[in-house]
Amino acid sequence: MALIQNMKTYLVKVIIENKVNARDPEGETILKDLLIKGGYEQVKAVRTAKLLKMWVEAKNEKDAKEIVSKLCDELRIYNPVAHVCSINIEGE
Amino acid sequence: MVVLNSILVGLTEDEIKEVRKMLGREPNHLELAMIDAEWSEHCSYKSSKPLLKQLPTKGPRVIIGPGYDAGVVDVGDGYVVTLHIESHNHPSAIDPYGGAATGIGGVLRDILCMGTRPIALLDSLRFGNIEESAHSRWLFKHVVRGISDYGNCVGVPTVAGEVEFDNCFERNCLVDVVCLGLGRVENLVLAEAKHPGDAIILVGGSTGRDGIHGVTFASRVLTEKSDKERSAVQIPDPFMKKLIIEATLEAVATGYVRGLKDLGGGGLTCGLSEMADKGGCGIDIELSKVHLREKDLSPTEIMISESQERMLFIIKQGYEKEVCKIFDKYELPYSIIGRVTDSGNLVVKKNGIELANLPVKIVANAPLINRRAVEPDYIKNLKIIEKPTLPSDLSSVLLKLLNCPSIASKSWVYEQYDHEVGIRTVVKPGQGDASVLRLPNGTFLAIKVDGNSKHCYIDPYNGAAGCLSEVCRNLVSVGAEPLAFVDHLQFGDPGNPEVFWTFSESVRGLVDYSKAIGLPCIGGKVSFYNEDKVKNIAIKPSPVVAAIGIIEKQEWITTMNFKRDDDYIVILGETKSEMGGSEYYEYIHGLTGGTVPKIDFVKEKATINVVINAIRKGFVKAVHDISKGGIAVALAEMCISGRIGASINCINIPNNGIRIDEILFSETHSRFILETDSENINKLIELVKNAGITYNIIGKVGGKALRFYNDWELIHIPLLDLEDSYLNSIPKCMGEIL
Numbered sequence: 001m002a003l004i005q006n007m008k009t010y011l012v013k014v015i016i017e018n019k020v021n022a023r024d025p026e027g028e029t030i031l032k033d034l035l036i037k038g039g040y041e042q043v044k045a046v047r048t049a050k051l052l053k054m055w056v057e058a059k060n061e062k063d064a065k066e067i068v069s070k071l072c073d074e075l076r077i078y079n080p081v082a083h084v085c086s087i088n089i090e091g092e
Numbered sequence: 093m094v095v096l097n098s099i100l101v102g103l104t105e106d107e108i109k110e111v112r113k114m115l116g117r118e119p120n121h122l123e124l125a126m127i128d129a130e131w132s133e134h135c136s137y138k139s140s141k142p143l144l145k146q147l148p149t150k151g152p153r154v155i156i157g158p159g160y161d162a163g164v165v166d167v168g169d170g171y172v173v174t175l176h177i178e179s180h181n182h183p184s185a186i187d188p189y190g191g192a193a194t195g196i197g198g199v200l201r202d203i204l205c206m207g208t209r210p211i212a213l214l215d216s217l218r219f220g221n222i223e224e225s226a227h228s229r230w231l232f233k234h235v236v237r238g239i240s241d242y243g244n245c246v247g248v249p250t251v252a253g254e255v256e257f258d259n260c261f262e263r264n265c266l267v268d269v270v271c272l273g274l275g276r277v278e279n280l281v282l283a284e285a286k287h288p289g290d291a292i293i294l295v296g297g298s299t300g301r302d303g304i305h306g307v308t309f310a311s312r313v314l315t316e317k318s319d320k321e322r323s324a325v326q327i328p329d330p331f332m333k334k335l336i337i338e339a340t341l342e343a344v345a346t347g348y349v350r351g352l353k354d355l356g357g358g359g360l361t362c363g364l365s366e367m368a369d370k371g372g373c374g375i376d377i378e379l380s381k382v383h384l385r386e387k388d389l390s391p392t393e394i395m396i397s398e399s400q401e402r403m404l405f406i407i408k409q410g411y412e413k414e415v416c417k418i419f420d421k422y423e424l425p426y427s428i429i430g431r432v433t434d435s436g437n438l439v440v441k442k443n444g445i446e447l448a449n450l451p452v453k454i455v456a457n458a459p460l461i462n463r464r465a466v467e468p469d470y471i472k473n474l475k476i477i478e479k480p481t482l483p484s485d486l487s488s489v490l491l492k493l494l495n496c497p498s499i500a501s502k503s504w505v506y507e508q509y510d511h512e513v514g515i516r517t518v519v520k521p522g523q524g525d526a527s528v529l530r531l532p533n534g535t536f537l538a539i540k541v542d543g544n545s546k547h548c549y550i551d552p553y554n555g556a557a558g559c560l561s562e563v564c565r566n567l568v569s570v571g572a573e574p575l576a577f578v579d580h581l582q583f584g585d586p587g588n589p590e591v592f593w594t595f596s597e598s599v600r601g602l603v604d605y606s607k608a609i610g611l612p613c614i615g616g617k618v619s620f621y622n623e624d625k626v627k628n629i630a631i632k633p634s635p636v637v638a639a640i641g642i643i644e645k646q647e648w649i650t651t652m653n654f655k656r657d658d659d660y661i662v663i664l665g666e667t668k669s670e671m672g673g674s675e676y677y678e679y680i681h682g683l684t685g686g687t688v689p690k691i692d693f694v695k696e697k698a699t700i701n702v703v704i705n706a707i708r709k710g711f712v713k714a715v716h717d718i719s720k721g722g723i724a725v726a727l728a729e730m731c732i733s734g735r736i737g738a739s740i741n742c743i744n745i746p747n748n749g750i751r752i753d754e755i756l757f758s759e760t761h762s763r764f765i766l767e768t769d770s771e772n773i774n775k776l777i778e779l780v781k782n783a784g785i786t787y788n789i790i791g792k793v794g795g796k797a798l799r800f801y802n803d804w805e806l807i808h809i810p811l812l813d814l815e816d817s818y819l820n821s822i823p824k825c826m827g828e829i830l
Contacts, residue, residue, distance in 0.1 A: 018327060021301045023385065023399075025329040032423075076230055082187045082327075 007057045010064035011090040016078045017049035024048055052077070053090075061089045103128050107459065114454050122440065122448045125392045126361040127455060133620050135358045136458035139586040140618040143599045151612035153575055161202040161283060161354065162273065163614025165576050167642060169533040172280065174273035176202040177541075177580045177638050179619050183326070184238075184267040188231045192238030192267050193328035194400055199271040200248065201354030204337055205283060205403065207344045208275030211514060212529055213243050215253040215269050216541040216580075216636045217505075220262030222497055222825045228257075229826060231265045238328070239269070240508040245330035246337070250509035251517050252527040252540055257497045260545070260632045263624040268580050270541050270638040274531070279344050283353040283363075284371035285432045289409040290350055292364070292375060292430040295419055296336050297401035299360075299394055300385030302326045332401045332424075339422040340403060343415050351406030361395045361455070363404045365438050369456035377430030379442040391447050395440065406432060468590035474550050474685035480677070482753055486800070487807045489680055490724050491817045493757070496679040499721045500821035501732075504828075522733065524651045525569035525717055528643065536649060538572035541638040544720075547673035547759075549632035551688035552594040555673065556601030556635045561691050561761045563639045564609065565717035568700050569764065571648035571707045572641025577606070579616040579637045584623040584630030594633040595620075602635065608693035609700070611639070650707050652716040654734030657794040659713060660773045661738060664699055665763030666786045667723065667747040669754045675721050676757035689760045695785070696762045702783040703764055711776040714767035722757040724807070726765050728798055728814050737795035737811055742802045744790045752806065767793060 018024050027046040035043045058064035068087050072078060078085040103111070103124075111119055111127055119127065133139060149157035155172060156164035162176035180195025196213060203210045217235060220228035243250045248271075285292075343349050351371065353363045360377075368375045379394055389397070407415050412428060419426045433439075438455060440448040483489050493499055506521040518536060519528035526540035542563040548555030564574045579602060584591040606613055623630040643649055671677050672686035706712050714734070718726045723745065731738055747755050768776050773789070780787045798814060800807040823829040 021386070023297070023300065023302065023327040023329065025327060025332065029331070079187055079189070082190055 007059060010056050010058060010061060012054045012056050012064055012068045013088045013090055014052040014054065014068060014072060014077065015049050015086045016083050017047060019082065019084055022082065065089055102132055107131060110459055120448065122392050122395065123450055126395055126448060126450065129358040129361050129396045130365055130455050131458035132358070133586070135362050137618055138458045138461045139463050139620065140581070140595070141460055142462065143596055146599065146603045147613040148607050149612050149614065151576060154612050154614055155277070156614070158613060158615045160206070162206050163576060163578060164206060164280060165614065165640065166277070167531055167533070167537065168535060170277050171531060171533050172208065172275055172277050173537060173640065174203050174206045174208045174275065175270070175576065175578050175638065175640055176615055177268060177270045177578045177617055177636070178202065179266065179268045179580055179582065179617060181264065181266050181582065181619055181622055184231070184235055185263060185265055188234035189238040190326060190328055192235040193242035194326045195267055195269050196239055196242040197328055197330070197333055197400055198356050199269045200246065200333060200337070201356065201403065203271045203273035204340050205281070205352040205354045206273060206275070207279045207281035207352065208273030209341055210248045210271050210337065211274045211516060212272040212539065213248050213250045213269060214539060214541045214638060215239050215250060215267070216543055217253065217255045217268070218261045218266035218545065218634060219257055220265070221259050222257055225262060228262060233826065235265065235267055236505050236508055242328050242330045244510045246334050247513050249511045249513045249517055250506065251511050251529065252521055253502070253506065254542055255498070255502055255505060256543065256545060258545060258632060260629055263627065264622045264631050266582055266622065266631065266634055268541070268636050270578070272539055272640070281344055281349055281352045283367050284351050285367040285373045285375055285406055286371035287350060287408070288373060288432050288434040290432040291407045291409065291412045291428050292377060292432065293405040293407055293412070293415070293426055294382060294429050295339070295403045295405055295424055295426040297329065297332060297399050298383045298385040298425060299389065299397050299402070300399050301389065301393060301397065302399055326398070326400045329401050335422045335424055336401060336403060339418055339424050342418045343405065346414055348408045348411040348415050349405055350408050353404045355398070355402040355404060357398060359396045359398045365452045365455040367404070367406065368438055368452040374433040374435035374437045374439070374452060375430055376433050376439045376441065379440060381427045381429045383425050383427050391440065391442055463586050463592040464589040465593035465596045466589035467593050471550070477683060477685035480681040480683060482751060486753065486756065487809050490728065490807055491809060491813065492680060493675055493721045493725055494728055494814060494817040495821045496675055497822055497825060498679070499675055499725055501819045502822065503819065504822040504826065519570055519649060519651060523653070525566035526572065528570055528649055536643040536646065538567045538570045538641040538643060539638070540566040541636060542566065543634055543636035544673070545632040545634040546678055547688045548598060548635060550672045550685060552597035552633045553601040554688045554690050555633070556598035557605040557691050558689055558761055559635055559637050560602060560605045560611070561696060562717065562719050563637050564611065564700060565764065567639055567641035568703050569650065569652065569715040569717050570643070571650040572643045573704060574611055574639055574641040576612050576614045577637050577639035578614060579635060580619065581616070582619045582622055582631065582634040582636065584621065586620045591630060598633055598635045605691065605693065609697055647710070648707055650712065650715050652714055652730055652733055654730045654736050654738060654767055654793045655713045656769070657736065659767050659769050659793040660789050661740065661791045661793060662766045662768060662776065662787060663723070663745060663763065663790050664702065664766065664780060664785055664787050665760065667745055667750070667755050667758050667763065668760045669750040670758055670760050671754060674757060674759045676753065691761045698783050699762045699764065699785055702780055702785050706766065706776055706779055709775070709779070711772040711779065712766045712768050716765050718763040718765060719759060722759055724756040724800065728818065730765065731798050731811060732814050732818050735811065736793060737797045737799070738791055738793050739795065739799040740791035742800055742806060744788045746786045746788050752802070756800065
């Protein structure tokens, strides 16, 4: 029997946002109705996104990222046609 | 597909030759892209127009028929209703949430640009097998969520619909949305540019790269690459739509709006060329005025972009400021992009430099194509099939049918929708065969949408006529007199003669039914290329029809639930062995084929009239039409919604000597079930007899179970078991109930 490897818990952040060329009505509204009307004309654009934090048990960072990447595709956590999904490891 | 001037166009070699001939010169890059968009099947109806012309379009209440963004019907006292149907099949197949939501957005704009307020939505959905396919469940879940989010945010109720499941929709789901509008006859606006000098104003969302080549995309079959066709995805924005609705209606009320058109398929090219063509004028536009999302958009991209939430206004010259004040008030972006001219040409300039100059007659009128139609072999092979053996336990067959997702309660769907916002909805989803809305002049409007691709696959002629028959029966069941319909015809590749034959047969079915019954067609859509080239599956022919009817008095509104113990149950119509495409054959026995129900138009009309009369004379308490699942399912639905049982003597069901399973589950048309009491039973029978309709008293309401018997008991199911099968089926499929 193989030795049980030491598993660690990693924080993996998944960011899901609309594709670059697609509109983001929520971001546009925040910019137009909140920031510019509030006097912050320095802000030129706002894009919103959804952030998922997942604490994942894995052997190493690479495995943790792979698990999350696989589950995002498999369980349709995002739609590759409409969204861009980026996955980052934030350490243990 | 042809590559020309280094762009990919959907035009054929012959069509490009035709363009050169008509223009007398070589079109430039921009001109070719514009013609490509406008001559696409989606915009030009080049394959379908010759057949669609046969549909009757006139009726005593019809004000505007096909050819505009929506049909218009007079409902009395100066009020009009508008009706249109749209689909968003291709976008929903790759992005179910955004695709379905923007589909709603599109159909709302069609109603709005007649100058009427959208007051109700309906949806007609088709998916693969949700019991087995995770992909179909994913599409189903997100399409419903897209419709509900958009409709609920924009404040228009979704009042009715229908859903059908079949393996052929596994990759090509069908998402049809119907919208009903309400307005005043004096405020109607047409999509016409008639007065040179008038201003062209583009209002709403900025123009971007989303949806470029959308119509060419829709006029193509889905391939593996489709998942990567990124620019075809659009982002819904219901809050912007709400502002556009209010601003548009306020602008219309000023009287200065002389033309209105929504920008959908084909973008600016389509909107401008069609308005100029209809009004017999020309239009000059200046591209530098168009408000853009991305600065580097090329002229071609601007002219064919299908960015959402945009409307084109034609404003009486000299009154631009009055109207623009309204857009300012709603903080809607707008730009005056050009003027109506008397040139008859669509001229596109950028910073004063002419980039395109095309006669609108050429752009807006694609050469029609006479497609070849050949009866497919499969049709002949499906006509005669061996009957299945008679099941010994008919109770379990009925329970299984009630559990079939195509038959089971769709409450999982409509409970996600706000179906009451606007407080017009009188008969709500699940209460009657159609939904009923209150109109401001004290009358009521019934509305329903129907389709049946299983019937249409085996016999497109009788199947399509049957869809119209079902929608009329549904309207009549709630007490309405049918007024008009719109159709949406969804098929595979029209270049395939076998597909085109099914299309032409379906149209023939609609033409024959509507002429016989006297029901005008006031609009519609055609969606071809619903085909999955990877798996080589075309969808089953899927015409969908939506119809409206009027109920002049509140007391005529009728629901389908059984009302009281000891009431009589009466059936109208004869049951025949017409099992082809029935849920009993398809779902219980896995059989496709046989004889599809045929309509006797004379009997159909007489039966419809007798039901309307019986309702108006106050002889009946509940009415339900017999359709999917036959008599047994229709009675079960009346018991479930009334929470009361019934006992039925099958010996009394009029039929032409057929098997008991056929009596119970056949989907023969022109049949209704009525509930009446001892006070009215004799009057009802006299009325039906005088009309020469086949009828019989088949049983009584009462008890806590649904029973069918002849010489012995055939079916006995407690109400609770009926409810469990019927109400919990779809939530179970979706994993929400274990």
